[in-house]
Amino acid sequence: MSSSKKQVSSLQEKAGISPPEITSISAINQIQKNRKKxxxxxxxxxxxxxxxxxxxxxxxxxxxxxxxxxxxxxxxxxxGCLPYANKSIRIGITGVPGVGKSTFIETFGTFLTGLGKNVAVLAVDPSSSLSHGSILGDKTRMEELVKNENAFIRPSASGDTLGGVARKTRETIILCEAAGFDTILIETVGVGQSETAVHSMVDFFLLLKISGAGDELQGIKRGIMEMADAIVINKADGDNIKKATQAKLEFNRALHLFPPKKSTWQPKVTTCSAITHEGISEIWETISSYFEMTTNTGYFHEKRKDQNHFWMMETINEQLRLNFYNQPEIISQLEQNKKAVQNDELSPFAAAQNLLALYFGKDTK
Known part of the structure; x- marks a missing residue:
């Protein structure tokens, strides 16, 4: 190659494409401004x-x-939305992972929209304890219901909140009711000892089970079953129908061993198949019977009042916690006390007292 020839570097940057003359700079600026508004x-x-x-x-x-x-x-x-809320029935749906909660909710929600109901699904996805991320894949799992014009699906990350309930699920219910949704379905992360958080914001608590799961959940079964207003044995189809029927009998016997509910409602046990839609209408009949009975006795509205009080106290506790950890003095001293506790230089109780004294001392100045 002749040295007189000019060599072109492979890393040379080529000229970009200039905007066409018909592009309006002012229109672009307006669009960008509206996006941020x-x-x-x-x-x-x-x-x-x-x-x-x-x-x-x-x-x-x-x-x-x-x-x-x-x-x-x-x-x-x-x-602004509160005066238009409280005109729905709120249904909590829980069960172990793999019980088919998402499939059941899609089938049940579709059935309800067929009755003329407006259904909002508040699906809570578990957050990773390591990355704190969430998949939020409920709209993908409920691909038919998400296209239903009478349904609204909102996935939220559970974060570090009690029982896998999104921090503001209670307020989200109010907004959905104000938007005209008369049936609210709350899908939880799964069965856990803190599932009372869901129970404290719904009118009807539905526990999904599958037959043949064994007694690996014996430690939490009693607490969850005592809260349940209905137990539904899902996946009662094909070769599993006989097992589901047997499980229904066993749960019915177990429920009679529990003390009577304050509402005087006797929990029901039914079977269903979210795939074949068998038993879905019977579940709605059970919920409707519960709603009618508790409304007539006044228990329904009394429970709502108790729940409002509970969430007021929970909000106070949460705000105090957030305020505590957001104080600059606490932030600076927290790590120091943490290291002292880890190195056995200070007891956890003494460290907590030091931080609380610092916090309350600041507030009283």
């Missing part, structure tokens, strides 16, 4: 009350936010 609380409330799905989703995102700057606006949205 956040609707006001009044706009969100108006959209939610008019059943606008985008406004509802943005409102839920706002109340789920952990950013302290969003709290005031979120409270304003909740306050």
């Amino acid at each position: 956040q609707p006001s609380a009044e706009e969100l409330i108006d959209g939610i009350l008019n059943a606008n799905r985008t406004s509802l989703s943005r409102g839920i995102t706002l109340v789920e936010s952990t950013n302290p700057e969003h709290a005031e606006k979120a409270n304003e949205v909740i306050k």
Whole structure:
């Protein structure tokens, strides 16, 4: 190759494509400005009350936010929606992983929309204790229900909240009710000792089981069964029908050993198949009977009042906890006390007392 020839580096950058002349710079700027624009609380409330799905989703995102700057606006949205809430029946659905909760909810939700119901599904996905991430794949698992115009599916990450319930699930229910959803289905992460968090925000608690699961959950079975208003043996199809029927008899016998419920309702045990849709209508009949009975006795509304009180106290406790850990003095001293405890230089109780004294001392100044 002749040295007189100019060599071109393979790393040379080529000229980019310039915007066509028809592109409006002002239009681009306007689009970018609108993307960043956040609707006001009044706009969100108006959209939610008019059943606008985008406004509802943005409102839920706002109340789920952990950013302290969003709290005031979120409270304003909740306050504006509250007079239009409390006109639904709230159903909690729980069960061990693999019991078929998502498939059941899709089948059950589709059945309810067929009756003219407006169904909101609040699905709580487990968060990783390591990465703190969540898959949020419920819309993928409920691919038919998600296309139903009378249904709304909102997956949320459980985070570090009690019983795998998203931190603001209670407020999300209010927004969904204000948007016109008359049936709220709350799918939990799974069965756990803290499942009482779900029980404390729903009217009807449904426990999904499968036959032949054995007694590996014996340690938590009693507590969950005492809370359940109905036990449904899922996957009662094919060769599993006989096993499901036997499981129904066993659970029926077990339920009679528990003390009577305050509502005087006797929990029912049924079988169903979310695949073949067998037994789905009977489950709704059970829930409707419960609703009618507890409404007539006044228990339904008394339970709602007790739940409101419970969540007021929970909110106070949560806010105190967040306020404590967000104090600069606590943040700076926490790590120091933590190391002292780990190195056995200070007892956990003494370290806690030091931090609490620092916190309350600051507040009393």
